[in-house]
Amino acid sequence: MKTRKQIVGQLGEKIAKNYLVRKDYRIIDQNYRQTWGEIDIIAKKSKTWFFVEVKTMIKFEEPEEGLTPEDQMTQSKIKKLNRTILGYLNHFHIDEKWQLDLIAIEIDKEKRKYHLRRFEQVS
Numbered sequence: 001m002k003t004r005k006q007i008v009g010q011l012g013e014k015i016a017k018n019y020l021v022r023k024d025y026r027i028i029d030q031n032y033r034q035t036w037g038e039i040d041i042i043a044k045k046s047k048t049w050f051f052v053e054v055k056t057m058i059k060f061e062e063p064e065e066g067l068t069p070e071d072q073m074t075q076s077k078i079k080k081l082n083r084t085i086l087g088y089l090n091h092f093h094i095d096e097k098w099q100l101d102l103i104a105i106e107i108d109k110e111k112r113k114y115h116l117r118r119f120e121q122v123s
Contacts (some may be wrong), residue, residue, distance in 0.1 A: 008107070012056025016103040019116055025050065027085040037084035048049055051085045053122075054076070056105045059115075070102035070119065082113075082123050098123070 002010075003063045017027060025043040028080065041052040055069035081100055100123040107114045 008056050008058060008075055009054070011107065012054045012103075012120045015056075015114055015116065017041055019103065019118075020050075020052070032084070032088060034087050037080040039081065039084055039088065041055045042088070043087045047096055049089075049094065049096060050101055051081065051088075051098060052101045052103055053081055054105065056069055056107065059106045059108045063080060064114060069106060070117065071102075071123065073102050073119075079102050 005012065019028070020041065020043050021027065023045075025045045027041065027043050028049075029042040030040065030043060039051050040054040041050075043050045043052060053073065056073045057067070057069045066110045078100070085098065085100060088094075102122045104117045104119070105114055108116040
């Protein structure tokens with residue numbers, strides 16, 4: 001059985017994937033796992049590879065001490081993601097431009113809406 005965190009995470013990834021597709025990105029892979037990390041979405045546009053971390057939170061009436069989804073993107077997390085990305089690029093012999101992006105999503109369950117923010121080149 002999936003935890004609430006997993007369900008929220010999967011919903012956020014679905015929203016992020018749909019956003020990227022609408023922006024003409026080609027989705028290459030999702031949830032690519034290595035021992036030391038996972039990449040939520042791998043996409044490509046033109047000749048650039050985009051490795052996208054998705055952070056999702058449910059919005060409550062009283063915000064939890066002003067925390068936002070992007071607050072979860074720590075330097076330690078960025079380091080793990082970069083290591084995973086380099087492993088992916090090496091494994092698939094990719095020698096093209098790439099970047100690490102963050103998509104932060106806040107979901108308002110009552111209004112059945114979400115707010116998406118994209119941060120480019122976070123590494």
